[in-house]
Amino acid sequence: MDLKYINYKREGGIAWAQFNRPKKLNALNPDVFRDLEAVVARCEEDDAVRVLILTGNEKAFAAGADIGAMAAGDIGVAYDQTDQTMRVQERLADLPKPTIAAVSGYALGGGCEVALCCDFRIAADNAVLGLPEITLGIIPGGGGTQRLPRLVGLSIAAELIFLGETIKADKAERIGLVNRIVPSDSLEAEATALAEKLIERPAVALRAAKTAIRKGMSTSLKEGLQIEQGVFCMLFGTEDKKEGMAAFLEKRKPKFKGK
Ligand code: DAK
Numbered sequence: 001m002d003l004k005y006i007n008y009k010r011e012g013g014i015a016w017a018q019f020n021r022p023k024k025l026n027a028l029n030p031d032v033f034r035d036l037e038a039v040v041a042r043c044e045e046d047d048a049v050r051v052l053i054l055t056g057n058e059k060a061f062a063a064g065a066d067i068g069a070m071a072a073g074d075i076g077v078a079y080d081q082t083d084q085t086m087r088v089q090e091r092l093a094d095l096p097k098p099t100i101a102a103v104s105g106y107a108l109g110g111g112c113e114v115a116l117c118c119d120f121r122i123a124a125d126n127a128v129l130g131l132p133e134i135t136l137g138i139i140p141g142g143g144g145t146q147r148l149p150r151l152v153g154l155s156i157a158a159e160l161i162f163l164g165e166t167i168k169a170d171k172a173e174r175i176g177l178v179n180r181i182v183p184s185d186s187l188e189a190e191a192t193a194l195a196e197k198l199i200e201r202p203a204v205a206l207r208a209a210k211t212a213i214r215k216g217m218s219t220s221l222k223e224g225l226q227i228e229q230g231v232f233c234m235l236f237g238t239e240d241k242k243e244g245m246a247a248f249l250e251k252r253k254p255k256f257k258g259k
Pocket of ligand 1: 065110111
C-alpha cells in the first residue's frame with residue numbers, strides 16, 4: 001500500500017493503522033481519507049486481519065478535518081469532500097470485523113467522527129473529545145449529527161454539537177462516548193488486550209453480531225428483531241456453533257475456526 005499519512009502494520013490478527021500527520025495534529029484532509037480507504041480495503045481483503053485498531057500519537061488521535069483545506073472550499077468542494085468522507089466512513093463502520101479507536105489526546109470534529117465509526121473507543125486519560133464545528137460556522141459533516149445521538153442520546157449530543165465545547169476523557173466515559181479510560185502509557189497494551197480477546201471469539205458470529213447491531217440500529221425494532229433472527233439461525237449452520245456448544249458440554253475451552 002502506498003500510504004502517505006497513515007502507518008499500517010499487521011501483528012498477528014491485529015491490524016494497526018496510525019494517523020501520521022503529527023505537525024498538523026493528524027488533521028484529516030482528502031489524502032488522509034484516501035489512505036484510510038486503502039487501509040479499510042486491505043482489512044476487508046486480508047483474512048489474517050481479525051481486528052482493526054485505529055490510533056494516532058500521544059497528542060492527537062486527529063484534531064479534526066483540515067480547516068486549511070476546508071477554508072477555501074465552496075459548496076461544490078464541500079459536496080466532493082462529503083462524498084469521499086461518507087464513503088470511507090461507511091466502509092469503515094461496515095467492516096465485517098471489530099474495530100477499535102485507541103484515542104490519545106485530541107479527537108475533535110472529523111477525528112471524533114472517525115472514532116464514532118469504530119465499534120469500541122478506548123481513551124487514554126489525556127483524551128479530549130468533541131465536535132467543535134459550530135465554532136467554525138458549520139456543523140459536523142462526517143456523520144457526527146447522526147452517529148453521536150445514536151450513541152449517547154439526543155440531548156447530550158445536542159449539547160455537544162450546539163455548544164461545540166470539548167470534553168475530557170472522564171466525561172466522555174460517563175456519557176458513553178468512550179468504552180473505558182486507561183492510563184496514557186498503557187493505551188496500546190489495553191487496545192491489544194481487547195483485540196486479543198476478540199480474536200479468541202468466533203469470527204463468523206462476531207460478524208453476525210455486528211451486522212445485527214448495525215442494521216438493527218437503522219431500522220424499526222420489529223425489523224431489527226427479524227434481522228437478528230436471520231443471522232442467529234444462520235449461525236446454527238456453522239462449525240463454530242457445533243464446537244462452542246460441544247466444548248461447553250465437554251467442559252473444555254472451544255477452538256473456533258471462523259467457519
Ligand atoms: N485543521 C488544520 N490544522 C490543524 C487542525 C485542524 N483541524 N488542528 C490543529 N491544526 C494545526 C495547527 O494549525 C498547527 O499548525 P501550525 O500552525 O503549527 O502550522 C498545528 O496543528 C498544531 O496546532 P496548535 O498549535 O493549535 O496546537 P495547540 O496544542 O495549541 O492546540 C487544539 C490544539 C486541538 C486545541 C487546536 O489545534 C485546535 O483547536 N484545533 C482545531 C480543532 C477543531 O476545531 N477541529 C474541528 C475541525 S472542523 C466534512 C467532514 C468533516 C468535517 C467537516 C466537513 N466534509 C467531508 C466536507 C469536520 C469538520 C471538522 O473537523
